[in-house]
Amino acid sequence: MSCTENYAGICPAALDYFQQANNSGHELAYGDDIWTQKVCDALRDLFQTDCEVFFVFNGTAANSLALSALCQSYHSVICHELAHIETDECGGPEFFSNGSKLLVGKGENGKLTPDTIEAIVTKRSDLHFPKPKVVSITQATEVGSVYSVEEIRAIAAIAKRRHLKLHMDGARFANAVASLNVHPSEITWRAGVDVLCFGGTKNGLPIGEAVVFFDTHLAEDFAYRVKQAGQLASKMRYLSAPWLGLLENNTWLSNAQHANAMAERLYLYLKELPQVRIMFPRQANAVFAELPLPVIKGLQAKGWRFHQFIGAGGCRFMCAWDTQEETVTRFAADIKQLSEAIEPV
């Protein structure tokens, strides 16, 4: 069980297209190749709408550049206090937008609520405070929960009323779609999302994320931002073509379904252990749990790698597209054995 999905390798379908793209000889550069065109069309087919698509190397760039396209330097972005853009992007969104401020709000299970957003928007309206311009939500969230269709619609409604754009950090978008069992359009443009950062890396790509503008006006000049930020791949086909492997046969969805199922399996084991406290609802591909410190140390000594957060005891166990049932079983058995060794039941 590793700390996060980026410990996993490339899924075979993506790797196959990487090689196919290489076998096609010389191709135009900077995204004018046939592979990139095919992937853009495939994404438009998937979402059943006319959208503008861009490929960048990572999620930090996708989020930072997408937000910078929505904001002037004097604007602000409303997000959850646990949002990746706030906690894990080294100020990238502020940097690329030349100073747009993030305004953080609280909310259970890592989710913003319409009330939180309303409170932030109405707190100040004078010109001494950066003007709210965007709401950013993460789907699935940083704590493994998922916004329902209704929750997104409600957030989009308040955003619309307050003239805010809606951005979605979809580093784990596939896991959210799999969890909700809805069409991807239902939790994006049909619900009011203007721009989606669609994560590929954590779903089985070698590298890369897609920035999908459903409001195509917002994509004007976006290519220049990508280039200026050093995110325009010269041999773009290697960034784009592997997406065809994910999109063909809905591999993106089956990868996510598998990862979610492995997390559910782990959850079912852990919830039976009295020494373990589950911290958030298991909805996507993660289980967050508080474990006694000796158990954490014991797991590390056995070579398990995972992320610890929120003070002492909070652990994050992520499942990837290739996590094996046998690994989950072995991991859960190790936790059980270590727990019983310190606190016999």
Ligand SMILES: *Cc1c(COP(=O)(O)O)cnc(C)c1O
């Ligand atoms: C992983 C992740 C990203 C992207 O991170 P990079 O390391 O920049 O690719 C963005 N948002 C969330 C919620 C993530 O978990």
